Structure formats: structure tokens, C-alpha cells
Amino acid sequence: MSTQPEFHDRMLALGLARVAEQAALASATLVGRGDEKAADQAAVNAMREQLNMLDISGVVVIGEGERDEAPMLYIGEEVGTGNGPGVDIALDPLEGTTLTAKDMPNALTVIAMGPRGSMLHAPDVYMDKLAIGPGHPEGIVTLDMPPATRVSALATEKGCLPKDITVCILERPRHEDMIEEVRSTGASIRLITDGDVAGVMHCADSATTGIDMYMGQGGAPEGVLAAAALKCMGGQMSGRLLFRNDDEKARARKAGIEDLDRIYTRDEMVTADVIFAATGVTGGSLLPGIKREPGWLETTTLLMRSKSGSVRRMTYRTPTE
Ligand SMILES: O=P(O)(O)OC[C@H]1O[C@](O)(COP(=O)(O)O)[C@@H](O)[C@@H]1O
Numbered sequence: 025m026s027t028q029p030e031f032h033d034r035m036l037a038l039g040l041a042r043v044a045e046q047a048a049l050a051s052a053t054l055v056g057r058g059d060e061k062a063a064d065q066a067a068v069n070a071m072r073e074q075l076n077m078l079d080i081s082g083v084v085v086i087g088e089g090e091r092d093e094a095p096m097l098y099i100g101e102e103v104g105t106g107n108g109p110g111v112d113i114a115l116d117p118l119e120g121t122t123l124t125a126k127d128m129p130n131a132l133t134v135i136a137m138g139p140r141g142s143m144l145h146a147p148d149v150y151m152d153k154l155a156i157g158p159g160h161p162e163g164i165v166t167l168d169m170p171p172a173t174r175v176s177a178l179a180t181e182k183g184c185l186p187k188d189i190t191v192c193i194l195e196r197p198r199h200e201d202m203i204e205e206v207r208s209t210g211a212s213i214r215l216i217t218d219g220d221v222a223g224v225m226h227c228a229d230s231a232t233t234g235i236d237m238y239m240g241q242g243g244a245p246e247g248v249l250a251a252a253a254l255k256c257m258g259g260q261m262s263g264r265l266l267f268r269n270d271d272e273k274a275r276a277r278k279a280g281i282e283d284l285d286r287i288y289t290r291d292e293m294v295t296a297d298v299i300f301a302a303t304g305v306t307g308g309s310l311l312p313g314i315k316r317e318p319g320w321l322e323t324t325t326l327l328m329r330s331k332s333g334s335v336r337r338m339t340y341r342t343p344t345e
């Protein structure tokens with residue numbers, strides 16, 4: 025019989041916050057310096073170092089890429105001291121590398137952790153995503169609906185008009201038709217240049233962010249991370265993997281995905297209770313960015329547990345040499 029301890033979400037939560045914090049601090053001096061790669065690398069190094077201090081037997085299931093393309097935090101990499109529960113880890117050490125390099129809003133360090141088998145092993149392909157906030161009957165908007173129908177369905181459910189709905193969409197040429205169709209309903213669109221984990225998370229708190237719905241195609245790894253966040257904050261999300269060629273399909277099959285056309289709900293992407301931490305790198309509507317003052321640095325981290333629905337905002341201040 026295995027003597028491996030169980031995943032204890034309360035015990036591990038603080039450790040997870042530290043991982044996100046340190047990744048953000050490592051990229052602090054690279055905010056606004058135009059060097060995406062350096063900012064990303066600094067966050068990756070710090071995240072890996074911190075993860076390896078935790079008493080877990082961790083496996084990266086959503087990471088920086090496959091082993092042959094990512095020297096660190098690759099999919100399948102084992103992290104942690106090995107003395108502790110078996111856990112799955114999904115991470116994006118710097119979600120919004122371009123946002124960081126250009127000092128634009130909503131760059132985050134992101135990490136989620138759950139028991140083994142708790143998160144979809146999505147390969148690094150695109151995902152078609154749709155998300156709304158909490159408090160609505162399951163399935164009132166679906167990926168199968170045309171964009172305009174999603175808007176009208178949500179407006180009807182909210183008891184408002186389409187013009188009162190704000191949709192967040194990544195500004196990409198591939199979304200031109202979707203944008204036009206959503207605009208034709210009278211709805212407002214918040215276009216973002218990057219960062220759809222934050223984009224989806226905005227839906228969970230529409231009173232603060234002003235965003236009612238997220239839709240469009242972005243990274244599948246970011247999709248699973250966003251599903252983990254919404255599982256903690258409340259809200260619906262669905263995602264369908266998108267494949268551009270046979271190589272991408274082969275990657276999915278290698279990751280154990282059989283039905284390539286399947287639409288996953290939030291709880292099918294994240295099947296057990298998880299913990300989630302994100303630290304603001306640049307300031308945005310979810311979190312303030314890193315504050316740099318002579319002699320000290322300050323970060324703010326969102327730390328959440330889906331089991332309890334608890335959401336903490338933690339400010340961390342550390343002296344610099
Ligand atoms: O830029 P693309 O190819 O449209 O991909 C979109 C993805 O890139 C991002 O905007 C930024 O991700 P990274 O900073 O981690 O590269 C994600 O939020 C989004 O899912």
C-alpha cells in the first residue's frame with residue numbers, strides 16, 4: 025500500500041503563493057525593457073527553484089512546452105522534494121510576456137495545483153474558449169452558438185439588453201468576423217492584446233471589471249489555467265481544442281486525448297479541487313503590478329482554493345539589496 029500523503033490543499037496553498045510571488049519578483053527588473061525572452065526566462069527559473077523547495081512529488085502537466093522544446097518546466101518534468109503528496113501542476117510563469125516587455129496591463133505569473141489526474145493534459149495548441157461569470161444556469165451560452173446568439177442569450181438571462189453586455193476578446197486577425205458579429209448586436213467589446221487567463225478571470229467579477237463574457241481562440245494551456253481559476257472564483261467556462269495540422273493532433277493523442285472534437289466544461293478540464301495562485305507583474309483590473317521603490321519591492325497575489333471557495337489577496341514586501 026502506498027504511504028504517500030494525500031493532497032492537502034490548505035497546507036500547500038501558502039507555498040504556492042510563494043512560487044507565484046518569486047516568479048513575479050524575478051521579472052520585476054525586466055518590466056518595460058522590451059525583452060520578452062529575458063523576462064520569461066527569469067520567471068521560469070524562479071518558479072522552478074521555488075517549486076523544487078516544496079514538499080511535493082509534483083509533475084508539470086501544463087508547462088513551458090514539450091521536453092524537446094523546453095529545457096525547464098517542460099510537460100512531464102518532476103518537481104518538488106519528492107517528500108509529499110503526488111500532485112499535478114499547471115503553470116505559466118509569465119502569462120503576458122509581451123505585456124511585461126511593453127509594460128502593458130494584466131501580465132501575471134500563474135500556477136495551479138491539484139491531486140494527480142485533476143487537470144486536462146492539454147497540449148500546446150489553440151483552444152476555442154467561452155466564459156461567463158457565476159450565478160447563471162449551466163449552459164445558457166455554449167461554444168456551438170454563434171457569437172451573436174451568445175450575447176443575446178446572456179442578455180436575456182441577465183435581464184438586460186445586448187448593448188449592456190461587454191465581451192472580452194483577444195485582438196487578432198482570426199477574430200475579425202467574431203468581433204464584427206458581436207458588435208452587430210450592439211454589445212461592447214474590450215479588446216485585449218494578450219493575456220486571456222486574465223481575460224477569462226475578468227468574467228468572475230463583472231461588477232469590478234465590467235466584463236460579462238470572454239470568447240475566442242487562445243492557448244490551450246492558458247485555457248486549463250483559466251478553468252482552474254474559475255473553479256475557485258465561480259463562473260462557467262468551456263473549451264474545445266483546435267488543431268492546425270497532424271503534428272498538433274499527434275501531440276494531443278500523445279497526451280492521452282482521444283476525442284479531438286470534444287467540448288470540455290470547466291469541471292471536465294479541472295476535475296478535482298485545486299489551488300490557484302497568480303501574482304500581478306504589471307498592474308491591471310485583477311491585481312496591482314509589482315511596486316518598485318528604492319530599498320524594497322512589493323507584490324500582490326491572488327490565492328484561491330476551489331474546495332472552500334476562499335479568495336485571498338496577499339501583499340508581500342521584501343527588501344532589496
Ligand atoms: O498570440 P497568440 O498566438 O494569439 O496566442 C494567444 C495566447 O498568448 C497570450 O496572449 C500570451 O501568452 P504568453 O505571454 O504566455 O506567451 C495568451 O494569453 C494567449 O492564450
Ligand SMILES: [Mn+2]
Nearest residue numbers: 116118119120
Ligand atoms: Mn501564457
